[in-house]
Amino acid sequence: MFGRRARNQGQFEGVVAAYSRRLLCAAMRFTADWDAAQDVVQDAFIRLSAKWRETFEPSPQMEAWLSATVRNLAIDHVRRERRLAELHRRESLERAPTAAPAPGQGGGAGDVPDAAVRAAEALSTLDEREREIVVLRVYEEKSYREIAEMTGLTVGSVGFILHEAMKKLARAIGAGQGKESSP
Numbered sequence: 001m002f003g004r005r006a007r008n009q010g011q012f013e014g015v016v017a018a019y020s021r022r023l024l025c026a027a028m029r030f031t032a033d034w035d036a037a038q039d040v041v042q043d044a045f046i047r048l049s050a051k052w053r054e055t056f057e058p059s060p061q062m063e064a065w066l067s068a069t070v071r072n073l074a075i076d077h078v079r080r081e082r083r084l085a086e087l088h089r090r091e092s093l094e095r096a097p098t099a100a101p102a103p104g105q106g107g108g109a110g111d112v113p114d115a116a117v118r119a120a121e122a123l124s125t126l127d128e129r130e131r132e133i134v135v136l137r138v139y140e141e142k143s144y145r146e147i148a149e150m151t152g153l154t155v156g157s158v159g160f161i162l163h164e165a166m167k168k169l170a171r172a173i174g175a176g177q178g179k180e181s182s183p
Contacts, residue, residue: 011055011056011057012049012056014056014057014058015045015048015056015058015062016045018058019058019062019063019066020041020045023041023044023066023067023070024037024038024041025139026067026070026071026074026139026140027040027041027070027073027074029135029139029140030071030074030075030077030078030132030135031074031077031078031081032120033081036074036077036081037074039077040070040073040074040077041070043073044066044069044070044073045066047069048062048065048066048069052065067150068150071132071150075128075132078128079128118173119169119173121172122168122169122172122173123135123169125168125169125172126165126168126169129151129161130161130164130165130168131165132151133147133151133158133161133162134162134165134166134169136150136151137162144158144159144162
């Protein structure tokens, strides 16, 4: 019994080594938060160890299961964070002073390039489904067919949603550039 457990532990560590980097990148694209991405991937591996009944060897089925689990956990995390942010926003509005902050007191972007900030802001203007499809297509480089299989949509719906989301992104980025150039 103990020998089997040790062998499974070694196999499981091999699975973690094989998939963790790719899954972290995927989770990071959804959550935009390194710590949250790590938590999501860790939770996915915990679920794998509890639910996976086959051998712990990298396989297309295991990769698909882990990818779907990370995607779902990351989306749940984003939804939870949005709800919390909305609650905090409402509470701060109720307690907010009427005076505006002094210049230079806002949270600047630091060393993050302006284009990256604009892209992240534009991505946040999309609804969850649009953002999911854009992330899968642009960052994950999934095909329309793969996205359709992952989301349960038709290939045509994926194309339409992606097209509309890209138009929204272009408008949002353009509007952000317009704000910078105006006095």
